Amino acid sequence: MNNNEACAAYFKGNPAYRRCFSEFEKKWNSYGRAKGIITLKHTSEEERRAIGGILGKTFYEDAIRFPFTEFEKGLQSTKFAPVNFEEVLEAYFGRKMITTQKMRMEEERIRAELFETVEGCLAEGAGPDSIVVSWLREMYSKKKYGYQTVIREYGRDRERTEKLLKTVGRALVLLEDIRETQEEYPLAVFSAEISGNPHYFDQGTTAGQLLVHGVCYAARTDYPENAHQWRELLLSNGIVPDNISSIVHIYGLRLQIGGDWHPAYDAFCRRQEPCAVTMENLQELTAVQPTGDRVYIVENEMVFSYLLKHLEQKNVTLLCTSGQLRSAAVKLIPFLLDSGAEIYYSGDIDPDGIRIADRLWRKYGDRIRVWRMARRDYERSLSEEVIGNISMKKLETVENPILRETAEEVRKKKKAGYQENILTDLVEDMDGK
Known part of the structure; x- marks a missing residue:
């Protein structure tokens, strides 16, 4: 046993030094050396006598204070001298003495390795310049975008946290593909496809929180403050939180549910009133029957209301998708085609509206x-709303011949055309049938 070990054994065998060495540990962790003032309150006579013996002092008060350096210096006058106080502490506590700063640096290094590992894995599939990789980099560098959630989980289980980040990363990659196709996924289906668990990304779960952080990063938007904002965020990214959120408004359309014509929708047809239909209502849809041989679909709710008002008592079928086609509308369209009706689709003449129409055409051809x-309709619907360069890029992949020609004109004028500006034309088309 060397001097340091013998010294440590002596102090460890004497309970009077226990509190004193606990304070030594704190100071050494902070400074990495003997520094600072040691303060002990409510000391016993044994503690004061033991510590005073090393320092060469006599303490009379219950509270004692002394410089750490004086205790280290006092040790060099004992039978254990010479001693290395760091090694004495290590032998006393049975571990290496690491300063708080070094501990933090080591922890940060391990955290960095975690993010680098996940980043490398996702970069292989999505590419080094993908949104998901950028999200991970900025999450770590700026300590934002879900960082605190990751660190909280990391403190519980590193391996599980690595798996969590990789799974959420794959989900964000799939979301990019979904945004490109602009089709909808039920949240449960999306979760099951990514993780095998249909509730993996439910609101309130750790994975669900991280997914929302990633989506907000990609969209450069704030984290949702409530359930409504959370639902709208997912819907805007093609994820349907539930079957109730996916809605299509219909007028003049009978629905056959489970093999029987549903009396509620028959009643709406008889009364010539519109109604809202959710994906939940369409779960057991078996057929539809339009009024007449044409079905008109519009994108905008206000346009839908205007057309109904000016076509009162007319035998027409009209649907409103409220922007991007939700799963309820997607489910209805094949049944509308099977009914034999001609389907006409009209949306705003801007990049988003043109892409929706073009996607329908690519999927169903001239049947829609x-x-x-x-x-010429664009010229009549023209507004003063300027289209940004990022949105304009959406027009580069348009395939429908009519829409491609319109898109070319939109690129020249860089302004949006809205259905509200051609309402009379829409009414005349429907009224003339």
Whole structure:
């Protein structure tokens, strides 16, 4: 046993030094050396006598204070001298003495390794410049975008946290593909496809929170403050939180549910009133029957209301998708086609509206006709709303011949065309049938 070990054994065998060495440990962790003032309150006579013996002092008060350096210096006058006080502490506590700063640096190094490992894994599949990789980099560098959630989980289980980040990363990659196709996924289906657990990304789960952080990063938007904002955020990214959130408004359309014509929708048809239909209502849809041989689909709720008001008592079928086609509308369209009716679709003449119409055409061909979205309609619907360069890029992949020609004109004028500006044309088309 060397001097340091013998010294440590002596102090460890004497309970009078226990509190004193606990304070030594704190100071050494902070400074990495003997520094600072040691303060002990409510000391016993044994503690004061033991510590005073090393320092060469006599303490009379219950509270004692002394410089750490004086205790270290006093040890060099004992039978254990010479001693290395760091090694004495290590032998006393049975571990290496590491300063708080070094501990933090080591922890940070391990955390960095975690993020680098996940980043490397996701970069292989999504590419080094992908949104998901950028999200991880900025999460770590700026300590934002879900960082605190990750660190909280990291403190519980490093391996599980690594798996969590990789799973959420794969989900964000799939979301990019979904945004490109602009089709909808039920949240449960999306969760099951990514993780095998349909509730993995539910609101309130750790994975669900991280997914929302990633989505907000990609969209450069704030984290949702409530359930409504959370639902709207997911819907805007093609994820349907539940079957109730996916809605299509219909007028003049009978629905056959489970093999029987549903009396509620028959009643709406008889009364010539519109109604809202959710994906939940359409779960057991078996057939539809339009009023007449044409079905008109519009994108905008206000346009839908205007057309109904000006076509009162007319035998027409009209649907409103409220922007991007939600799963309820997607489910209805094949049944509308099977009914034999001609389908006409009209949306705003801007990059988003043109892409929706073009996607429908690519999926169903000329079975769905582009309605009032030609170049001459664009001229009549023109507004003063300027289209940004990022949105303009959406027009580069348009395939439908009519829409491609319109898109070319939109690129020249860089302004949006809105259905509200051609309402009379839409009414005349429907009234003339």
